[in-house]
Amino acid sequence: QLLHAAINEPGRNFIGIEVHRPGVGRLMNGLAEAAIDNVRVARHDAVEVLQRMIGKDALDEVRIYFPDPWPKKRHHKRRLIQPDFIDSLAARVRPGGLLHLATDWADYAAHMLAVVDASDAWRNRAGLGAYSAAPPWRINTHFEKRGLRLGHGVWDLVHERT
Template sequence: MSQATENSERRHRPIRSYVLRTGRMTDGQKRAFEAGWARWGIDYSPAPVDLDALFGRAGRRVLEIGFGMGRSLATMAAADPAANFIGVEVHTPGVGRLLHTLADEEIDNVRVYCHDAVEVLQHCIPEGALDTVQVFFPDPWHKKRHHKRRLIQPDFVALLVSRLKPGGVLHLATDWENYAEQMMDVLSANAQLENTAGAGAFAARPAHRPLTKFEQRGERLGHGVWDLLFRRA
């Protein structure tokens, strides 16, 4: 392959919401995945989805990208049964764990994609369909030379905003101050977004976002967490 061809492919490589981490599923996670996928899972297909039909009802629509092991997503869904939650995660052990939690706690207002969030947003979620998009603690890629790999970039944020309805909220959270500052710069530069906390200000953690064990440990060690809540104008 020539250097020019290699450089061209690098420039046109599509953005991804993740670095693939299939991981090793425990036997319990495998069983939960196999038993629960038909009920809570959404098989990816590059076509718009009727979100009301997906849940069998209308309701406020919340999309969470990168839910990890799914504990906070399950907690929020249980606390807000009138809302419809869609989780997107590529880490299969996390998906298996969430499906186990949903079954164990009999939570039925969650549906799950095990697929790249960019493709789900581009092909499955209609424009203006979502009330809230949540991205909590994305990979910080803390080394400066890796910052270009961070999820929160102008093109991705523009895609998120296009899927929010007017008045819809984009909620980000990170425990890396440098990433929080980058998030603030990217969101503030989008003309369709307004900061609910005021220009340049971070928001207090809203009560509906659960305080994770990781966060509690960080607080004891004096680590900060930064929430950003921006509304589509």
């Protein structure tokens, strides 16, 4: 997904944040093969990178695709999309910037929608309580294809920073 974006949006700079070493390695290999130079990659926790390395209003857009759904109820507190994280993103995305989320887990989609819609810092482009159609810039990811094979739906959320 990030490689696709970097190739198809050469005038933009991207920061990829991922903790999974093999995923980072595949991305780095793909960037090298395509001679892409508009991507920087951090193999680290996204919350920490956001809090320690990204300044106020520094980002035009944040794309979070198929984050770990932590499907067991006792693990829901580990989900990336939480009110504090959404507030932290809002401080780092410029007004008018975008937040695009996608998941293939129905209950996580509902959770994400409730969390982001509850924030005064974001406006749901599809309308309060509504999901967006997949924007043209998001291609099908490996996780999305797996989810569809398993009979999951896919939900996109696109919010604008107020």
